[in-house]
Amino acid sequence: MTVDTRVEGRRGHGVHRLVVRVAVVFTVSFGLYYITWRWMDSVNWAAWWIAVPLVLAETYGLIDVSLFGLTMWRARRRGEPPAPIEGASVDVLITTYDEPPGLVRATARAARAIRHPHQTWILDDGDRPEMRAVAEELGVGYLTRGREWADRPRHAKAGNINNALMQTSGEFLVVLDADMVARPEFLDRTLGWFRDERVAFVQTPQVFSNVATGDPLGSQAPLFYGPIQEGKDGWNAAFFCGSNAVLRREALMQLGIVGYVQDTERSVALRLRDATAAVRRARRDHRADQALLPVLEKMLVALADARRALGNGEPLGDITYRLQRQVALADLRVGAGAVARVVAVVGARAGAGAGAGSAAAVVGRGPDDVGPRTGLEPDPDAGTDALNAVQLALRAIDVDRADEAQAILPLATISVTEDMATSMRLHALGLRSVFHNEVLADGLAPEDLGSMLTQRLRWAQGTMQLFLRENPLFARGMSPAQRLMYFSTMWSYLSGFATAVFIAAPVVFLVFGIAPVRSYGAEFMLHFVPFLAANQVLFLIGAGKTPTWRGQQYSFALFPVWIRACVSAFRNVVLHQPLTFAVTPKVRIHTNQPWRLVRWQLMAGVALAGCLLLALVRLSAGPQEFIPTAFNVVWVVFDLAALSVLIGAVRYRGYLAEEKN
DSSP states (O other), X not given: OOOOHHHHHHHHHHHHHHHHHHHHHHHHHHHHHHHHHIIIIIBOGGGHHHXXXXXXXXXXXXXXXXXXXXXXXXXXXXXXXXXXOTTOOEEEEEEESSOOHHHHHHHHHHHHTOSSOOEEEEEETTOOHHHHHHHHHHXXXXXXXXXXXXXXXXXXXXXXHHHHHTTOOOSEEEEXXXXXXXXXXXXXXXXXXXXXXXXXXXXXXXXXXXXXXTOTTOOOOTTIIIIIHHHHHHTTOOOOOSSSXXXXXXXHHHHHHHHHHHHHHHHHHHHHHHHHHHHHHHHHOXXXXXXXXXXXXXXXXXXXXXXXXXXXXXXXXXXXXXXXXXXXXXXXXXXXXXXXXXXXXXXXHHOTTTHHHHHHHHHHHOGXXXXXXXXXXXXXXXXXXXXXXXXXXXXXXXXXXXXXXXXXXXXXXXXXXXXHHHHHHHHHTTOEEEEOOXXXXXXOOOSSHHHHHHHHHHXXXXXXXXXXXXXXXXXXXXXXXXXXXXXXXXXXXXXXXXXXXXXXXXXXXXXXXXXXXXXXXXXXXHHHHHHXXXXXXXXXXXXXXOOOHHHHHXXXXXXXHHHHHHHHHHHHHTSOOOOOOOOOOSSOOOOSOGGGGGHHHHHHXXXXXXXXXXXXXXXXTOGGGHHHHHHHHHHHHHHHHHHTHHHHHHHOOOOOTTOOO
């Protein structure tokens, strides 16, 4: 008797999903029970300055674990892919800026060896002769920016790919970072998913071949490129992660056209609003010529009609052409009225003997020669100024995107994490994604702490840029679950603030004896322990056999990076301060003072270690201090265990060939 392993696999996955859902229900229930009690009965309001931040941090934690539970609720394991599409044309795009030519050569050579027919391209954003020589040596295509990009926004990696999209023609695109060496079966294992015409992209895991035993820099992300991406995939919300992905060109071009139309519509709407405000100001002006008020009223009606037509989705060309004609007719009326008004004013000032000829002569000299106005007579320029404002607003409508090198921008350019922004917009169009959980390319991780911190900061900054510019909770076109899948990743970067509180709270208690909780006694344990236990069980079940401790350590230990990313993204998006884009270095950065890179964590660790010594003093004070002191000691030990990961990171001197993760 033979057993269908695929059926057995589906049954096993079904049992696992049921267990995960039970764990989610228990965790969220215990969490609500605990947080409700914390807010209602246990906050030490006498020390509100530490008590309120702590309960807020705990509330943040409950929301975070709830979002994780939602992610795991429909985790999807796809199994074997369909057979690849025969005859599909593919462009393999290798993005590079300043990486060593030898590194790009290895990537391009492997890309050329992919079995499915394709064309390989090196996209050299550095426009380097030595990189062009590498492309010629390997017989692959070479693309760089043209003169049209001079003095215009370059949009980093997104701009590099957008430039290539206009010069290539494959139905599908493979995007590879400069250090990602693809395996020959890459397309054989991914193209089949595109038999579903609604699939816009297929993402595969990113793993690194130069990671030493123990993963000292936390480079591998098995939880994300495994259970989390599978969970998001279950809600049709798997992310495009910038490399090791295949994308459908038609979907990207559709996204570019939709984005162009939406941006142009926003520009037209803004200009119409400004023009309407200018006409209304002129109408309210007490100096405005009363004879011209009907013209301004008609202009307001025309502008209102244009805004209504824009809202109804009428063609932009028809709207602007119709409004331009109405403005031109209004200009003629206002101009005639202004001349008549000046003639009347001059005639009144010149007296009965001046005659019309004198008035005309004055008009010929221009309004500035008539003499100063008293402020009481009508202003003959009021209507003209208003309609000039309308004309300027209409001329400012840029349907050609003159400020951009390309009118169509398929990959999103609103964030330095162009991948997440692009996938979010593709999902908003109603398109689908696939996470194919099979390693099909091997990359190179950062070789030192400084490079790793640069990489993580850029990821966090870009994610928070997107959160502030296009909050997924309010994005049209996505399902509620899809919105929450994107929001959960953005929400995770706020953990830096919560971590700072979790470090400060035990220090405050052990040093000053100030408890943020009214009691650490039996009632506290009755509420807290079930939530903590359920939380850990859910995490272990959801992760399965995936190792998670290193990821937890870095999520905690990099709290200053997350805080800096949130602050700098806020300054960039809200305060319009520049945000520097940094490419992750592919070679080791030598520094004589690596500890300075983690000075905030170092200070936190010293403070926590000092608290352990003070805890011995508090324990000697009597049994009444034992439970709260012991609880905070355990808390401090956990914090120190998480921060200790940075000791190995600072001492790490790079990957050795004999080391294997």
